[in-house]
Amino acid sequence: MKSSQWMMLSAWLLLAACNRSTPQTAPSTSSAPAAAASSQKSANRSGPPADSSIPNDDFGKQIALGRQIFIDTGHFAKTYVGNQLTCENCHLDAGRLAHSAPLWGAYPMYPAYRSKNHRVNTFAERLQGCFQYSMNGKAPPLGDDVLVALEAYAYWMSKGESIGVAPSGHGYPKLPKPAQAPDYARGEKVFKRDCALCHGDNGQGQQSAGRTVFPPLWGPQSFNWGAGMERLDNAAGFIKANMPLSRGNTLTDQDAWDVAYFMNAHERPQDPRFNGSVAETRKAYHDTPDSLYGTTIDGQVLGKGVVNP
Amino acid sequence: MNALRFALLACCALIAKSALAETPDGATIARQGNGHGVAPCMACHSADGGGQAAAGFPRLAGLPQAYLRKQLDDFTSGLRDNATMQPVAIGLTDAERDAVAAYYSKLPVPSAPPVKAPAGETAQLAQTLTTRGRWSKGLPACEQCHGPGGTGVGEHFPSLAGQSAVYITNALHAWQQGSRHNDPLQLMQTVASKLSDTDVAAISAWYAAQPAPTTKEQQP
Numbered sequence: 001m002k003s004s005q006w007m008m009l010s011a012w013l014l015l016a017a018c019n020r021s022t023p024q025t026a027p028s029t030s031s032a033p034a035a036a037a038s039s040q041k042s043a044n045r046s047g048p049p050a051d052s053s054i055p056n057d058d059f060g061k062q063i064a065l066g067r068q069i070f071i072d073t074g075h076f077a078k079t080y081v082g083n084q085l086t087c088e089n090c091h092l093d094a095g096r097l098a099h100s101a102p103l104w105g106a107y108p109m110y111p112a113y114r115s116k117n118h119r120v121n122t123f124a125e126r127l128q129g130c131f132q133y134s135m136n137g138k139a140p141p142l143g144d145d146v147l148v149a150l151e152a153y154a155y156w157m158s159k160g161e162s163i164g165v166a167p168s169g170h171g172y173p174k175l176p177k178p179a180q181a182p183d184y185a186r187g188e189k190v191f192k193r194d195c196a197l198c199h200g201d202n203g204q205g206q207q208s209a210g211r212t213v214f215p216p217l218w219g220p221q222s223f224n225w226g227a228g229m230e231r232l233d234n235a236a237g238f239i240k241a242n243m244p245l246s247r248g249n250t251l252t253d254q255d256a257w258d259v260a261y262f263m264n265a266h267e268r269p270q271d272p273r274f275n276g277s278v279a280e281t282r283k284a285y286h287d288t289p290d291s292l293y294g295t296t297i298d299g300q301v302l303g304k305g306v307v308n309p
Numbered sequence: 310m311n312a313l314r315f316a317l318l319a320c321c322a323l324i325a326k327s328a329l330a331e332t333p334d335g336a337t338i339a340r341q342g343n344g345h346g347v348a349p350c351m352a353c354h355s356a357d358g359g360g361q362a363a364a365g366f367p368r369l370a371g372l373p374q375a376y377l378r379k380q381l382d383d384f385t386s387g388l389r390d391n392a393t394m395q396p397v398a399i400g401l402t403d404a405e406r407d408a409v410a411a412y413y414s415k416l417p418v419p420s421a422p423p424v425k426a427p428a429g430e431t432a433q434l435a436q437t438l439t440t441r442g443r444w445s446k447g448l449p450a451c452e453q454c455h456g457p458g459g460t461g462v463g464e465h466f467p468s469l470a471g472q473s474a475v476y477i478t479n480a481l482h483a484w485q486q487g488s489r490h491n492d493p494l495q496l497m498q499t500v501a502s503k504l505s506d507t508d509v510a511a512i513s514a515w516y517a518a519q520p521a522p523t524t525k526e527q528q529p
Contacts, residue, residue, distance in 0.1 A: 047445055093444035197465055197493050198454070206463050208456035246449050246499050 048096045048104050048157045059152065066153025069146060070094050072211075073135060077146045082137035083269070084205065084212045084221040087150075090134065090229060092242060095157065098169025099241040099248075103154040105170025108161045116285075124151055133226035136269045172237030178257040182232060184297060187262025190255045194244055203266060218266035220308045225271035231290045235260035265297045270305025278303040333405045335412025347400035350409060353393075357419035362517065365475035368421075371522065374414035375464035379491070381406040388491035390483075418521045421471060426518035427511060435515030438508055448503045451512065454496065460522040465493060471521025477513040 051067070054060045069076040071094055073086040088094055095103035110123035121129075124147045128139035140146040161167055180186075191203075198214040199205055205216035216222040228234050240256035242248045251259070271293065274281050278301060282294030286303075293303040333343065339350040339358075350369070354360050358370030369377065383389040384398035401409070427435060437443070439459065442450035451459060454466045461468030469477060483489035484501035492498055504512070 092449075093442070097444050194494060208462045209458065209460055211457050213453070213456050213462045244494050244496065245453060246447060246496060247494065248447065 048102070049159060051094075054156065062149045062152040063156045065145070066149035066151070066156075067094055069149055070153060074212075077131075077140070080131045080137045080140050080146060081135045083135060083216070083223065084207065085135060085215050085223060086212065087130065087135075089212070089215040090238065095154070097242075099171075099173050100238065101171050102157075102169065104158045104161055105167055107151075107154040107158040108163050109166055109170070123154065127151065132272055134223045134229065136222075136224040136227075172234055173241050174233065175236050175240055175253050175256060178254045180254060182236075182257040182261035184262055184265055186254075187258035187260070187265075190251070190259040191262050194251065194255075195259065198244070203263065217263050218268045220269060220306050222268050224269035225293050225303060225305065226273060226285070230264055230268070230293065231288070232257065232260050232264060232292070233290050235264055261292070264292050265302065267302065267304060267306045269307065271303070274305070331404070333402070333408040335408035335410075338401075338405055338409050339412055343401060343405050345400060347397055347405075350397075350413075354413075358413050358416040359419040359421055360473055360476070362421070362424070362473035363475065365473055365479050367473055367476040368418070368471065368521070369413040370416035371418040372414060372467050373461065373464040374410050376467050377410035377413055378406055381410065383491035388489075390488040418471070418523055421521065424471075424474070424518040427514040431511045431514065434508065435511040438504075438512055439515060443503070446503050448500055451516075458519055458522075459516050468522050469516040470519035472516055474513040474517035477516055478509055481509045481513070 054063045054067075065076070070087040070091070073088075074081045074084065090101060091097070091103065092100040098105075106126070107123060110126055111120050112126075113120050114126075116129070124142055127147050127150050128142075131137045132139050192201075195217075199217050200214070202219070203217035203222075204219055205212060205221065206214040223229050229238065236253075236256045239260055240249065240251055240253060243251065271281055271285060273285055275284065278294045282291070282303065286293040295302055338347070339354075340356075342349045351358075353364070353366040354369050355366075358368065360366045360368040380389060380394075381398045381401060384391055384394040387395070398406070426432065438448075439451040442448045442453065451469065454462065455469050456462040456466065459469035461470075480489065481501050481504060484492070484497045485504070487498070490498060
């Protein structure tokens with residue numbers, strides 16, 4: 001089972017099918033000199049604009065609201081959130097950090113065709129997807145303040161980026177395929193060694209003073225089976241670049257793949273596109289070796305979904 | 310028959326008594342030492358466990374039990390190099406370490422005299438570092454592990470709010486210099502290495518002035 005999965009993964013990687021939030025394109029080139037006090041961002045700018053440069057007017061108010069929603073989603077967009085996550089859990093530094101799917105890497109790439117729903121999506125529609133899947137909630141209607149504010153924030157942060165050119169540092173890094181097929185037992189070891197300290201022995205995360213400090217990685221309070229982080233390549237790329245927090249790029253690629261596999265080999269809330277059959281839903285939306293939805297791990301078929309008791 | 314029963318009961322009572330005697334009492338150690346050369350904890354950490362802020366002796370009351378226990382082990386092994394605490398920790402048995410860690414973790418956080426919060430640029434710097442970090446240098450915010458307001462998270466991330474500024478500064482310098490290297494996953498060595506002296510001073514002054522958590526925050 002696992003070796004056949006691995007062959008499928010290899011084949012799939014060759015195809016480089018895209019389930020990312022931003023389509024893959026060639027890295028941007030820049031004639032501008034690299035900024036001196038640069039962040040980890042692309043060379044064409046010194047980094048996303050400082051929060052203090054948010055304009056002090058009615059437009060700025062929406063930008064600031066977008067930033068607040070991004071940081072404390074469960075509070076500022078409560079109606080649309082169904083778990084304990086915030087946008088910032090997967091898009092570090094309030095959506096500013098390179099290699100953590102920054103907003104400035106996503107905004108200039110929309111509208112875009114997405115295989116996820118087989119149509120061209122606007123940026124606002126892409127944001128709706130975040131709420132449906134990653135936040136396990138419901139999509140704010142187009143034109144809703146939540147979407148307007150988030151889009152204003154992303155727009156503001158993307159000033160100076162080229163439309164349709166994915167800047168260096170966009171999305172999550174695409175790791176080369178690991179030497180060995182991702183493995184549950186090895187992943188579990190990595191998890192216990194490097195992740196459980198913060199995310200808990202059962203991936204449940206930790207809260208303090210009513211706020212999520214360490215996000216739940218699976219289970220009823222995490223992202224659902226439709227989220228991009230459910231894909232092994234996305235998860236491995238994020239983990240490699242950013243985990244453990246402050247110690248990004250210290251895990252080996254193999255560790256990152258293995259622990260991504262371990263994380264995503266656990267049950268989580270059902271894919272909202274579930275059509276009554278796990279096998280059929282896999283065929284329709286998860287037909288890739290990068291998804292463990294509908295596969296059997298330890299005699300259990302993944303994809304049953306889990307809801308709050 | 311009766312005599313036998315009596316003898317059995319007497320034995321049980323003796324065993325129970327000796328077992329009790331061998332279970333050290335954290336409060337006693339804190340107040341009187343362990344009777345084998347270890348000084349009372351309260352001599353430095355004060356009777357209510359609030360510490361002595363000016364001297365850099367930290368508040369222990371309300372800190373996580375597992376965290377406190379680990380520090381005692383690490384003082385012993387030298388993972389946390391501290392001339393004052395090493396002999397103390399070495400002088401405590403395993404059971405005594407368990408007892409004092411349990412005692413202080415359950416001790417209510419005492420009210421402390423208010424500490425003046427930094428103002429102006431220092432306050433701004435502290436707020437940025439504690440709540441947002443400095444990601445252009447790969448530095449997460451203090452809160453991302455120590456929780457909102459620095460009130461601590463779970464068993465491994467102690468509260469910083471209301472802690473002695475001198476202590477926090479000393480600890481950050483110890484991480485920077487390597488005399489303290491007992492942090493899980495090298496998290497603190499990594500972040501401390503990215504802080505300037507100005508940063509350290511701002512963070513320490515800021516957290517010292519924050520209200521200490523009065524109730525134990527949610528445990529995992």
